[in-house]
Amino acid sequence: MSVTTPRSPGPQRKVLEELCGVDASCPVRIARSPELGRFLVAFRDISEGEVILKDAPLVVGPQAESAPVCLGCHRPVGLHEPHVCSNCGCALLCGPQCEALPAHEKECQALRNALPNSAPLLLKDDGNWQCILPLRCFVNQPKGLFQLEAHLDARKESGAWFECERNVVKVLHNHGLLMNYPEQAIQKVCGLLDVNCFEVRGPPDETGRSESLRGIYPNAAFMAHSCFSNTHLAIGPEYTLIVKAAANIAAGDAIVFNYTDTLISTAGRRERLRNSKYFSCECTRCTDPTELDTHLSSLRCPDQGCLGSVICTNPLRPIEATWACDKCEKTLDGSVVRTGLVGVQKELLEVDQTNVEAMETLMAKLARSLHPNHAAMLEITQALSGMYREQIMDEGPIVPTGLLKRKLELCSSLLPVIEKLEPPLSRLRGITLYEIASPMVALAKQKKISKVSSATWAVEVRDQYVRCEELLRESARLLLHEPPTAPEAHLAKVALMELKGVRQEIAELNKKCAKIARKKK
Ligand SMILES: [Zn+2]
Ligand SMILES: [Zn+2]
Ligand SMILES: [Zn+2]
Ligand SMILES: [Zn+2]
Incomplete structure (x- = not known):
């Protein structure tokens, strides 16, 4: 994993002793390299979910x-x-x-x-x-x-x-x-x-x-940055920072976390890092024109009929670079792309972000020029998802099917991107899985009540509940890593409660399915 963050020289030996003296089981050491300065490195293999560091604040x-x-x-x-x-x-x-x-x-x-x-x-x-x-x-x-x-x-x-x-x-x-x-x-x-x-x-x-x-955390301060994090950070009692491995980490790997946000495009992340942390990130994600195959920075090909994506050929120099379609010969100048993207930012700033219709209209408009996974599209998706969540809560027991379906569609579109850009143990993934499961459970309930379909309806509804069960189980597994007082820990409890209900539904529908199968014979 490539990481870049400059660190000042300093009392390495002292910190090393302090760091390891706190807890002998601590699986990391401080290493030093010319381009990274001092940084934390795994000295043995670390498993996903394992505690790497518990750091009390200065x-x-x-x-x-x-x-x-x-x-x-x-x-x-x-x-x-x-x-x-x-x-x-x-x-x-x-x-x-x-x-x-x-x-x-x-x-x-x-x-x-x-x-x-x-x-x-x-x-x-x-x-x-x-x-x-x-x-x-x-x-x-x-x-x-x-x-x-x-x-x-x-x-x-x-x-x-x-x-x-x-x-x-x-x-x-x-x-x-x-x-x-x-x-x-x-x-x-x-x-x-x-x-x-x-x-x-x-x-x-x-x-x-x-x-x-x-x-300020004395030991965690040595964690280097990467736009692809391998750690899960949470705050425990007395503001203790608990750093866990968010993926399996091999001995010798740097312990890294993303100082910015996952769903920001390369240009946006690099600008933030330059302005607030004073370095230029050149990690695997920043140097990949497709952003690990997510296309968070890509545009839609402007040529009629071409369904290609226009990708920046040099993501570290997006303004000087040529942007090229991955399906046809079309190219765009970086300066032209920049002008377009400045316009997009302006529209995002000016739109009333609390107005569902305005946000849906803007999304449809931007979809003509941006890749569906472009960071601006995801920003709108997240805002809409939040507003639809509130609408659904306000609706009471009978929520319009269209509303649930739109919420499900939006959250489902976020998941593949998050799964490519976040490590397996991810808070954002845990929340998104719940946000998908919740409308899906409501839709399954509606389907069950309506009984409109043929004799196979029980199988269909049961299968839908089975998918909900998978989502809720994984969501709760991820969110149970949160400290008990965190709102995400509360969400984990809600997910577990819904999981219980879903399992009851599955058991009941399994009986119905068996009955239908017997009748067929
Ligand atoms: Zn005082
Ligand atoms: Zn007080
Ligand atoms: Zn990066
Ligand atoms: Zn094209």
Whole structure:
């Protein structure tokens, strides 16, 4: 597997000892290569589902653009009138019980010392959430944090640099915080947070709503990137990051995960990685013009009657490259394709993404020029699937057949793409399997009630339920890897409940089928 991510040189031996000292059974080591820098590698064969690493965070805190969260327990505040910390007079908290929680302890002291008068200004209105995690890094000084790569040279004078200057450095200094640290030192911490943070789901409030947080993990930070991941990441108790093998991994393979999203096209992923992680990915997926035979970047051949796909001949240089049809002689200039794709992006931005009709119309329009699996088409598919899910829930017990069929069709079109781009143990695959099974079960129920078909209806319906059983079983198997508090774990329970019902239906229909067979004789 080819992976590319630059890493800074650093105290390799020390981290190696720490990493392996935590748990002797840990099946990975830190290796080093000229193009990858330091990265995690399997030192023995690892089986799918096996735990590779359990990593406690060095620091956790709000995202740059967060809704108000309690700085003690990280639950969303705002449902009730928030409590202002009586010690620092600044932090919003759920209540006095969160004042002494460790997450807020040291920053509370720093805030109290620095903010005698202007305290309420810091987290007023939309808040200055972006400065909280950098502040935590300085007041807590977590061991090993400051050695992480920040790509300061690449960030200098970039949009991210100016944003940090405006939202972090100036805000902190204007409030008398971190006065001993010059801008450069704070910029470095903002850089290493942007490059190394993992997204973490915060704990839910009483309505089940939670805010997305970010955290730094000392050992997982060495996982290299690949657009084809071989790991499954989940957050356990106390924000522990649990890394499992998402496929069988051979000794010597790099332990990798996808820093971006699976259903983004090559150009989109590479741009994100360049802008946020400061490297150019050249993994197997990025260098394959068909994106592992999914055609996530391909267009439809514009020649009438040709059903070919127009593919970028050099995906690492899509604008300079020629795009060629895989069935006829037709070619397009990269610059022409780019103009077209900019237009597509514009339409996606302008369309009302909450309007089913508008999204269906746009999908039909784009289908004339884009491959059915193009990332833009999949984006619409996912949005529509979500809206149809809600419509189905609102319908009550009798859902129109057409609605169920459309939902089934959309989700079924996603599955082959996900199966090619995600490893076997995939959260996205688990969710999609459930999303396919759910309307399929409802359609089987409708078919059973209507009894319109011939004597073979029992066989037909039973076979449909058998397919539902396979989907639900696999969905639950995948989602049961999620920590018990995750919404996906709840979905696993729902899938298991539906599975039970489906198995009862199959047993009942098997009896009917046997009866029909006896009658035939
Ligand atoms: Zn709280
Ligand atoms: Zn406080
Ligand atoms: Zn890649
Ligand atoms: Zn063609």
